[in-house]
Amino acid sequence: MDWPDFEDSRETKRCSMAQGGKQRGNSEKRRRILDGALRAFAKKGFYNTKVSEIASEAGVADGTIYLYFKNKDDLLISLFEDRMEWINNRLEQELECLEGGFEEKLHGFVRMHFLLVLENRDLAEFITVELRQSAKFVKEYSNPKFGAYLKILQSLIEEGQASGELRDDLDSRIMSRAIFGALDEVLLQMTLGKTKPEDVEVRTRMLSDILLHGLCKR
Amino acid sequence: MDWPDFEDSRETKRCSMAQGGKQRGNSEKRRRILDGALRAFAKKGFYNTKVSEIASEAGVADGTIYLYFKNKDDLLISLFEDRMEWINNRLEQELECLEGGFEEKLHGFVRMHFLLVLENRDLAEFITVELRQSAKFVKEYSNPKFGAYLKILQSLIEEGQASGELRDDLDSRIMSRAIFGALDEVLLQMTLGKTKPEDVEVRTRMLSDILLHGLCKR
């Protein structure tokens, strides 16, 4: 199978509708499909989910999906970007509100990452499992929304370096990936197992602490 | 699709052959198939690889694959376990040879993880991408070989704690996952991009350093 080419904009497919105040119905259906797809993909994974299952999950007819998305692959990517954008927005929003130095900021970031995603188990499952799948074709089409996520983390690190709180012998690009990897793996475990709310706090503290100060005794 | 049930042992399928010194041909073909599958999966991913492609990659007929593996899923799992076992063995072997305290050991571990896997690009791609796929069904069948990998890391941490070098307020189970996640994500980036040999050294140093001492200035 070939991955989709992005010659036509996914975001605005079928803009042919009247422009007035009635975008409502249309966008809402698109949203319903994305929501249904998330639930379905989380349950069985992309390749084991039938389009007809997504449709019934979304409460629309099979064919309707093809009015909003080019094909199943396109739906996967659209869903991924949609959710990633949501995460990025909320992450940036919350980060702005955080007072204090780098330590607080990183702690806040880790906490947010966990909370945002665990807020919705399906999202957690989808992100942790399908992201890799899509990383595979980052080669051909570099996932911009995931790139944006990493950028946020990277900027955070660079700020810390600029303010002198952080060592500056570290490549922020590599560090941001390492941090994401650590969070993501722990998140995967939380997603698959039964995580109680207090576990989130414990893990947040533990991870931000070790990232800041390391495993060694000081 | 349902994931395979493991009622019949995958390892020893078709033991009906004579027991003498002629296991040779048989095992060798199994190996050829596993090798071919690795190449194929690395190139296109599990779901986009046709069984016939694996067969031609391995230089056997399509049907032959079914003499050694129950089905395509079984082949995936078998391959995964085979390679994971190889990694675990070599990792343990190398770790035993390492002198010094925890710092040296962790550094060695990180280095080994990178080198072992990058020694074979296909393996790197396969592990980083397909492991998640299989983590998905850890729910139904807990991947023992990956568990063993984590155990090695976990023991390393616990040793460090016992000897007093490491903080003991850290859960070694969670830490081992976090470390694996960080390594794996950085490895993914290395796999997809073009990594020069010296990059491996840089990243090894950077990662073991940050894991030991954290991002903060001391």
Place this chain on the structure above:
DNA sequence: TAGGAAAATGAACGGCGATTCATTTGTCTC
């Protein structure tokens, strides 16, 4: 309220690809 266009429907199609199995090839024994 008629007419027409956009949106939605879901039954049917068509291609694909995992798996099977009748046949061939190889190997060992007497």
Place this chain on the structure above:
DNA sequence: GAGACAAATGAATCGCCGTTCATTTTCCTA
């Protein structure tokens, strides 16, 4: 070298599922 058994082959099968499109429904406008 013939018989018997194991191993390998690959063409044919068959069920599945992504996608299409003829038809129906909805919704607007005059």
